[in-house]
Amino acid sequence: MRVLLYIALGLLWGPLPATATTVKAFVFDNLCETAKTIVHVRCLTKESLILSDRDGIFTTYRFAVVEVVKGQVEDELVLVLPGGKVDGRHMEIAGMPQFTLGEETVLFLSEKDAYGSPWPVGLGQGCYGIQVSDKGERQVVFGQHNPINRAARSKLAVQSKVSLKAFVDTIESVLKTEAQSGDQVQ
Numbered sequence: 001m002r003v004l005l006y007i008a009l010g011l012l013w014g015p016l017p018a019t020a021t022t023v024k025a026f027v028f029d030n031l032c033e034t035a036k037t038i039v040h041v042r043c044l045t046k047e048s049l050i051l052s053d054r055d056g057i058f059t060t061y062r063f064a065v066v067e068v069v070k071g072q073v074e075d076e077l078v079l080v081l082p083g084g085k086v087d088g089r090h091m092e093i094a095g096m097p098q099f100t101l102g103e104e105t106v107l108f109l110s111e112k113d114a115y116g117s118p119w120p121v122g123l124g125q126g127c128y129g130i131q132v133s134d135k136g137e138r139q140v141v142f143g144q145h146n147p148i149n150r151a152a153r154s155k156l157a158v159q160s161k162v163s164l165k166a167f168v169d170t171i172e173s174v175l176k177t178e179a180q181s182g183d184q185v186q
Contacts, residue, residue, distance in 0.1 A: 037070060042102065
C-alpha cells in the first residue's frame, strides 16, 4: 500500500510538463542585426526557483557587464530563463543556455519579455563563451552554447576560437555595414 502511495506521489509531483521548443536558425549577421543588446558579461550569481506567476522552474542569472558592444545596459544585467533544478526537480529546455559562476560570455539579447527579462537571441545561438588562453588572451569559443552546426555559421565558422577583440571587431563591422545599407535604402 505504501509503495502505491509513493508511486502516486512521485507521478503527481515528480515530472514537470514537457513542451516543445522551436528556434529559428540565425547566421551571425542576423544575430548582430536582430539583437537589441550585445554585451560581454561575467556571471556573478545563479539561482533556480519556482516563480508564483509562471509555470515551471526558472533560473535567475546576475551578470557584471564587462563591455557593451550594442545597445544600452546598466553595469549589471539580470536574465530570468526557464530551466534549472529546485528541490530535486529538474527542468531543461532544449537549446536554452546555462551559465556557471565566473563564466564570461558574449550575449546577443532580445527585447525584454513581458516579465522584464531579455533572452539570448536564438537561445544558445546568442551566447558565445569566452576562455582565457595560455598566453592570457581572451578567446571566444564557438559551439560552447551554440547548437548551430559549423556549416550553418557565416564569417567566423572556420575557426573554433577567435580572439575576443577580433570577435567584437567583426560584430562592429556587421553593424556598421547594416547601418550603411539601411541609410542607402531610405
